[in-house]
Amino acid sequence: MLEGLSCAACVSKVEKALLHIPEVAKAQVNLAERTALVYGKVDPKTMIEAIVEAGYGAELVEDENLRREKQNAQAGHEIKQRKWQAIVALIVGFGLFFWGIFGGTMVATTENHWNWVVVGLAVLVAMLWTGWHFFERAWRNLLKGNATMDTLVALGTGVAWLFSMFISLKPDFFPEGSRHLYFESSVMIIGLINVGKMLEAKAKQRSSQALERLLDLTPKTTRIIDQQGEHEIPIRNVQEGMVIRLQTGNRVSVDGIVLQGAAWIDESMLTGEPIPVQKQVGDKVSAGTLVSDGTLQFIAEQVGNKTTLANIIRLVRQAQSSKPEIGQLADKIAGIFVPVVISIAIIAALIWYFIGPEPQISYSLVVLTTILIIACPCALGLATPMSIIGGVGRAAELGALVRNADALQKASNVDTVVFDKTGTLTKGEPKVTVMASFNEFNDTQAIEYAAMLEQGANHPLAKAVLDFAKDSQVTVNQKMTDFCTLKGLGVTANLGTQKILLGNRTLLQQHNVQTELAEQFFQLETAKGSTVVFLSVNNQLAAVFAIIDPLRDDSVEALKRLHKQGYHLIMLTGDQEKTAQAIAKELGIDQVIAGVLPEGKAQVIQDLQKQGHKVVMVGDGINDAPALAQADVSIAIGSGSDIAIETAELTLMRHSIHAVADALSLAKATLHNMKQNLFFAFVYNIICIPVAAGVLYPAFGFLLNPMFGGAAMACSSITVATNANRLLRFVPED
Numbered sequence: 001m002l003e004g005l006s007c008a009a010c011v012s013k014v015e016k017a018l019l020h021i022p023e024v025a026k027a028q029v030n031l032a033e034r035t036a037l038v039y040g041k042v043d044p045k046t047m048i049e050a051i052v053e054a055g056y057g058a059e060l061v062e063d064e065n066l067r068r069e070k071q072n073a074q075a076g077h078e079i080k081q082r083k084w085q086a087i088v089a090l091i092v093g094f095g096l097f098f099w100g101i102f103g104g105t106m107v108a109t110t111e112n113h114w115n116w117v118v119v120g121l122a123v124l125v126a127m128l129w130t131g132w133h134f135f136e137r138a139w140r141n142l143l144k145g146n147a148t149m150d151t152l153v154a155l156g157t158g159v160a161w162l163f164s165m166f167i168s169l170k171p172d173f174f175p176e177g178s179r180h181l182y183f184e185s186s187v188m189i190i191g192l193i194n195v196g197k198m199l200e201a202k203a204k205q206r207s208s209q210a211l212e213r214l215l216d217l218t219p220k221t222t223r224i225i226d227q228q229g230e231h232e233i234p235i236r237n238v239q240e241g242m243v244i245r246l247q248t249g250n251r252v253s254v255d256g257i258v259l260q261g262a263a264w265i266d267e268s269m270l271t272g273e274p275i276p277v278q279k280q281v282g283d284k285v286s287a288g289t290l291v292s293d294g295t296l297q298f299i300a301e302q303v304g305n306k307t308t309l310a311n312i313i314r315l316v317r318q319a320q321s322s323k324p325e326i327g328q329l330a331d332k333i334a335g336i337f338v339p340v341v342i343s344i345a346i347i348a349a350l351i352w353y354f355i356g357p358e359p360q361i362s363y364s365l366v367v368l369t370t371i372l373i374i375a376c377p378c379a380l381g382l383a384t385p386m387s388i389i390g391g392v393g394r395a396a397e398l399g400a401l402v403r404n405a406d407a408l409q410k411a412s413n414v415d416t417v418v419f420d421k422t423g424t425l426t427k428g429e430p431k432v433t434v435m436a437s438f439n440e441f442n443d444t445q446a447i448e449y450a451a452m453l454e455q456g457a458n459h460p461l462a463k464a465v466l467d468f469a470k471d472s473q474v475t476v477n478q479k480m481t482d483f484c485t486l487k488g489l490g491v492t493a494n495l496g497t498q499k500i501l502l503g504n505r506t507l508l509q510q511h512n513v514q515t516e517l518a519e520q521f522f523q524l525e526t527a528k529g530s531t532v533v534f535l536s537v538n539n540q541l542a543a544v545f546a547i548i549d550p551l552r553d554d555s556v557e558a559l560k561r562l563h564k565q566g567y568h569l570i571m572l573t574g575d576q577e578k579t580a581q582a583i584a585k586e587l588g589i590d591q592v593i594a595g596v597l598p599e600g601k602a603q604v605i606q607d608l609q610k611q612g613h614k615v616v617m618v619g620d621g622i623n624d625a626p627a628l629a630q631a632d633v634s635i636a637i638g639s640g641s642d643i644a645i646e647t648a649e650l651t652l653m654r655h656s657i658h659a660v661a662d663a664l665s666l667a668k669a670t671l672h673n674m675k676q677n678l679f680f681a682f683v684y685n686i687i688c689i690p691v692a693a694g695v696l697y698p699a700f701g702f703l704l705n706p707m708f709g710g711a712a713m714a715c716s717s718i719t720v721a722t723n724a725n726r727l728l729r730f731v732p733e734d
Contacts, residue, residue: 001070002034003057004137009105010056010148011453021046031385034072037318038139055137055144064638074319075201082198082408085130086191092126093707094169106181108171116168116181123183124161132158147338153193155342156372160188161708163365174346175592182369187705196714197356200721201380214313214396222253235296242300250287255302258282263294271273311402319392324409326384326674337380341689347370356694358663366703370692374709375685379716383677386724390600391670394730399653400663407649411613411633411667417562417660418627420619421580424637425587425657426549430461430470433530435704437543438517446543447474450535453493453502455479462491462549463531465502488574488597490530490533501536502575508534508541531575551586558657559587560734565664568613572601572627603629615708618660635660662732669730677720684716 002014011029018027019165023042030037030292038047038057043062051058059070096119100106108116110407128135131153138154164181166587171179221232235253238244244253264276267289271313276292279285287307304310349368355517355531356363388405395402400701402408419425437446454462455476469476480493480500489510490503497536501507505522508515513536515522522532535543562569570591580594592605606626608615617624628634629650636648637655652659692709698700 001059001072002029002036003053003059004140005029005031005034005056008173009274010492013054013084013444014051014056015146017049017050021050022556030389031382033385033389034074035317053393053723055140055146061295063376065205075097078392079201082194082201085345086194086198087532089126089187089191089194092123093184093191097188097277097707106184108181109179110171112599113168113171116179116183117165119492120161120165120168120181120183120666121414123187124165126187126427127157127161127190127558130194134190134193141154147337147342151338151682152341152372152375153190153596156369156706157186157189158215159372160189160365160369177695181364182706185369186707189709192707192714193373196717199704199714199718204252209547214288214309214316217251219251219253223250235498236304238303240300240303243297245295245297246285247295250283250291252287252291252298254287254300254304255307256285256298256300258285258296258298261294262297263296264292266290266292268389277607283628287314307532313405314398315401315651316392316396319388319405323407324671324674326386326678328673333380337357337375341541343370344375344689344693352694362670363444363703367694368691369706370709371689372706373706374692374704374707374713379403379681379720382717382720382724383681384674386721387670387674387677387727389723390727391666391673391730394727395650395663395666398662398666398732399659401651401653403649403651407633408667408670410614411616411650412671413566413663414569414616414633415606416570416615417664418570418572418608418615418631419589420601420627421571421575421583421626422549423620425555425571425583426551426616428549430464430549432464434544435468435523435545436518436521438541441537441542443543444472444474448476449470449500449537449542450494450502450533450545451476452478452480453483453491453500459485459491461531461547464532465545468545471481483663492494496507498538500662505532505534510535511536511539513539514540517541521546521580526578529579529586545707551583552655552657555657556587561661562664563588565661567664570608572596602630605630616664618657635663665732666727666730669728673724676723680723681721682715684712688712 002258004015005011011031014029015027016732018024018029018036018038021042024038024040024047027228028037029035035053036047060124088699096106105112134150134153135152135158139147141151164183166173166177167181173393216616219235222238223230223245224238225245231247238254243259244256246252252265258279258281260281262280263276264706265279265285266276267286277298283297287302290311302308303313303463309575339568345368348371349364352367353360353364367588378428388408391408392402392405395408422428422430429731435443435446441449447465447469451474454465478495480495481511483491486503486507489507490501492499492501492503494500498709501511501513505515513534515534518532518541520533521544525532528546528548530546530548533545533547534541537544559569568591568592570590571580571584571587572593574596575594577592577594580592581591584592596604601624605615605617609630609632615631616633616635617627618635618637619628620636631648634648635650635652637652637657637659650663652663652705688709692704694703
C-alpha cells in the first residue's frame with residue numbers, strides 16, 4: 001500500500017522509481033486504490049526504499065483481508081480528517097469572505113495594517129492545521145525534484161498568503177489600488193479542495209464495492225468433522241483433506257468434492273447465474289458459494305490462496321491495477337502536466353504584470369494563484385483508474401473475469417466473434433443417437449470394437465461411445481495395443497493382428513476403406529447436424545455411429561443478442577461441412593468454417609485479421625489455445641479453471657453465450673465511461689486554464705477568483721469519480 005499519492009504525476013514518479021530497480025520487469029500503480037502491482041523477482045524492502053526515496057510512503061501487505069482492513073481504515077481516517085479540515089478552513093474562509101461583503105474591507109491601510117497582520121497569522125494557523133499535508137508533500141517532492149498536485153496547491157495558496165501578508169506589513173510599499181488582501185481565498189481554497197478530497201475518497205470506496213463483496217463471500221469459520229467429532233475452526237486453519245459439513249444457509253469455505261449428501265447451491269456471485277445448482281456426490285463445490293437448501297459433506301481440495309474465489313480476487317485486483325492503452329496516454333500527459341502548468345502560470349502572471357491594467361501586481365497574483373489551483377491534474381489521474389475499477393468489478397459480478405484492462409478496450413472495438421462449436425455453442429456432452437453395422441459385423445461386435453478403442457481417447461466423442469456401450473450393456477473385456485490419436489481424424493489401434501480405425505470419413509479414405517455402404521446413413525444424419533463416426537476392421541467398414549452434441553438451451557437467444565449488437569458471427573469447427581452447416585442454420589450463424597484442424601484455427605483467425613476484422617475468439621481456453629492467442633481478444637467460456645484464468649484475457653465463469661454478450665456490452669460501456677472521464681478531465685483543463693489566465697477579461701471584464709478555481713478543481717474530480725461509479729450499476733441490454 002502506498003501513501004502520499006495525490007495525482008497522476010505521483011503515479012508517474014512512483015512507477016519510474018520502481019522501474020529503476022533492475023529486477024523489476026513491470027510496475028503498475030493504481031491511484032484510486034493507492035496500491036502498486038510489481039512484476040519481477042525483487043526484495044520488497046528494496047521496492048519500499050525506492051518508493052520512500054521518491055518521496056512517498058509504502059508498506060507491504062500480502063494478506064488480502066489485512067490489506068482490506070488497512071485500506072478501509074486508511075480511507076475512513078482520510079474521510080474523517082478531510083471533513084474536519086474542510087469545516088475549519090471554510091468557517092475561517094467564509095467568515096472573512098462575508099465580513100468583506102457586508103461592510104468590511106479587504107484592503108490594508110497604514111491605520112489597520114496591524115489588525116490584518118494578526119488576521120494573517122490566524123489564517124496561517126488555519127492553513128497549516130487544515131492543509132499541512134499539501135505543504136509537507138510539496139516540500140518533500142521539491143527536495144526530490146518532483147512537482148505534483150500538492151506543489152500547485154501549496155504554491156497557489158502560499159503565494160496568495162505571502163502577498164497578502166507582505167501588504168499587511170508594508171501597505172505603503174504598494175500603490176493604493178494594489179492593497180487588496182487574499183487571506184480568505186488562501187484558506188478557502190484549502191477548504192474546498194479538502195471537500196473534494198473527502199468526496200473523492202468516498203467515491204473510491206464505492207468503486208471497490210464489487211471486490212469487497214467478493215471478499216465477503218469467504219466465511220470466517222467453518223465446521224469440520226474429524227476424530228474429535230464435529231466442531232468449528234477458523235477458515236485459516238482449514239487444510240487439504242479435511243472433511244467439512246455444510247447446511248442450508250452456510251457459505252462454502254474452500255474448494256472441494258462432495259463426499260456425502262446433496263444440496264442446491266447458489267453460485268451467482270461466482271458465475272453470474274442466478275439459478276441454484278444441485279450438487280451431489282462427486283460434484284465440485286467452490287469457496288464463496290451459498291447453500292440454498294440441503295446438507296452435505298465435502299473434502300477440502302484447494303484452500304487459502306489456491307481456491308477459485310482467491311484466484312478470482314487476485315485476477316480482479318491485477319486487472320484493476322492494469323492500464324489500457326488510452327490510460328497510458330493519459331498518464332504520459334499527466335506526467336509532464338504540472339511543470340507545464342507552472343510555466344503557463346508564471347508566463348500569464350508576467351504578461352498581466354507588464355501589460356495588464358492597474359493594479360497590475362494584484363491582477364498578476366490572482367492569475368498566478370488561480371491557474372495553479374484550477375489546473376491540478378486530479379481528474380486526469382482518476383479518469384481511467386476509476387473506470388477500470390468499476391468495469392472490472394462489475395464484470396466479476398456478472399461472472400466475467402478480466403485478466404487485463406487492455407482487453408476491455410480491445411473488446412469494445414471488435415466486429416467479429418468466432419466460436420468454437422463443441423462445448424461452447426453446444427453442451428459438450430455428445431450422445432450416440434443411432435448406429436448401423438455392415439458386412440459380417442453385428443451391432444454388439446461393432447460397439448465392443450468402438451468402446452475398446454475409445455477407452456484410450458480423451459475426445460468428447462469418446463465418452464459418447466463409451467456411454468452408448470454402457471447403455472447397450474456391452475462389456476469391454478479386451479485391450480488394444482499401439483493406440484494412436486490422429487488430430488482432426490480419429491484414433492487407430494491394433495487388436496491382435498486386426499487394424500482398427502475409428503474416426504471421420506477422411507480417416508477411412510486415407511486408409512483406402514470403402515465407405516459407399518454407409519453413404520445414405522451419412523447423408524441423412526449429417527443433414528440433421530449429427531457427427532458420423534466410421535469404424536473399420538482390417539480395412540473393412542464395420543459400422544457407423546451418429547453422434548450429436550445438443551445445443552445449449554440459451555445459445556440461439558444469446559446469438560440473437562450478439563447479432564442485434566452488430567457482430568458478425570462465425571463458427572469455427574473441425575466437424576464436416578454438412579454437420580456444421582446444419583447446426584449453424586439452427587443457431588443463425590453468419591458464416592461457417594468447417595473441417596479445420598486445431599493447428600489450422602489460428603491461421604483462420606489470422607486470415608480474418610488480414611481482411612481488416614477485429615476478432616474475438618470464444619473457446620474453452622485449452623484446446624483452442626493457438627486460436628485464442630492469435631485473436632485480438634480471447635474469451636474462455638465456462639471453465640473457470642486455473643489454466644483458463646491464466647491464458648484467456650477474459651474468462652467467463654458461467655457456461656453461457658449470454659455471458660459473452662454481457663462481457664462485450666460491458667467492455668463497450670467501460671471504454672465509453674473512460675472516454676467520458678477523459679473528456680471531462682481534458683475539457684475542464686482546456687477551458688479553465690485560459691479562463692483562469694484572463695482571456696475573458698478584455699471582452700467581458702471577467703477574471704476568475706482563486707477560490708472559485710479551487711471549487712472547480714474539486715468538482716472536476718468528483719464528477720469523474722461519480723461518473724465511473726455508474727459502471728457498478730451497469731445492466732447489459734436485453
